[in-house]
Amino acid sequence: MAVIADSTAEVELLGGPAAGPTSGPASAEPRLARADAYVSVPVLIDGEPLRASGAKAAAEMAMAHATGRAVTTARPAPQAFADAIARCVEAGAASVVVVTMSARLSGTWESARLGAEGAAVPVTVVDSGSIGWQTAELVDTLVRCRPAEGGPSGAEDVRAVAGVHAETARPRLPLFATMPSVKTLLAGGRGAGHAAAGGAAQETAAGPAPEPSPLAAAGPWPVVTFDDGRLTGVLPVGTRDAAVEECVRLAAASAQGSVRLCVETNDPTRAALVEEACASAGVAPPLLCHLSPVLSAHLGAGAFVVSAMGSAART
Template sequence: MSPVVVVTDSTAGVRAETAEALGIVVVPLQVVIGATSYADGVDPEASPESVAQALRDYLPVSTSRPSPQVLLDAYEQAAAGGATEIVSVHVSSEVSATHESALLAAKRSPVPVRVVDTGQIGAGTGWAAVAAARAAADGASGFEAADAAQRRADHTTALFSVDTLEYLRRGGRIGSAAALLGSALAVKPILEVTGGRVAPREKVRTQGRAIARLEELAVLGAAAYDVEVTVCHLANESAATGLAGRLAERLADNLGGREIEVCEVAAVLGAHVGPGVVGVVVAPLLPPHHED
């Protein structure tokens, strides 16, 4: 085990096999369906499918951050297992108080904790956590691993298209995209994560055009980088799979044989974006001590 352990939260969508291979500790947020709270990614009642159905059935769905104590428990367990430093990599502080919980927990941790506010949502956070864990496995210090996570997050492109902005509006996560609400029924908005917030990028008239535009923007985001890519969705597997296939062809040189991950968004994110969402995250592979 590396003396530097990476902790992240369930919004990051890090696959279980990836977390196990890299020793990443995933702390769940809470998904509240009706009057019952479930641990995201842990309780089967909080699966993406369950959240999608609850939203379709107009059941109340909300989310909440992990408490500082839950994060502290993760830090203490890592320390008991031999960690001498912890890098805690989290969803943007602009959309979740998870980062605040991590800062509070870090003050009581038995070993030093470096908390990274990725300014990202979903797989953008996940790829940053992976970058930190890979750096730690290669012998990086906590400072170096945290830097690897932050730099990767800063270079990551995260875009998505939703069927409706209603779910984002309900959860208060829509930010400046509220300007689109008046014409939400007439367009399929393309949104991006910028400055840690969800903001409008473009408006198109059909889902087909939205997916095609996501493809073009993802190719632009890859630029000349070697990249890893995630295509995510909620209850829209066919659109996500088709997009991933086309990107695999167009980004073959950038991917260097790496497969594009296709997955459903974490339930806690699905609660805010709603069924039908399709997103793409393009995360450059940056060398250590990369000079921007």
């Protein structure tokens, strides 16, 4: 059984990859098993594809935001998933599981579903309900739990692994994000279920307009909560240090005993700030990762996303 993921699940530690071979010298940091293939989620700067990753991508994204260039994302084409599935089949896969970021955050899940149609082997498309580290942990679980050679194959793979492990391992803890301004988030339409940027509700011919997004009045450095891909809370804070501390406090409280947090950021110069916030909250030093270009595109420069780690925290 092959596992495919979209590129938001290809996380990278501030000091190097977080997903890679699990053999080799022991490391203090968890090493997540990689998917067999990744499908790129396009990030565009003034219409041109961003090709960098890690620290270089963070620097390019920060410069683009600072200079007012247009930073956008696009869902992958269904054919991109079809091609990835075909390559896995050619390599001998009897079945395929495709893991995507939350369908509430992106059309990537729908593209994967369309790309799986007509595949030569059984394909299950799994909505992770999250993005970034939590999705990468789900990929890790599926890779590690897939049947060994000589075990179940084909449709049995999909039922045994995707149906069971994907459900039990699916991230269920919220993400807590903070950024200097919600302007970029609003412009990208990520205040799901709320009015568009500007936030003013207006009557339409079809009836009352949706309630204005709480993001519109959030002010600088709010703490924004995403739960199962939905924006579920906005807490005005006002300063970077206080907002990061609040994200850490909320994530630690949501973990109910988890000993470690993952912090994804596109401002690696602030690693010490995050570590101090965790120390103040009485939790272990965090795992620090680069924020994916997709999240950077929607949160803007200087953003932090904090979440409780799952089983990888204990490996």
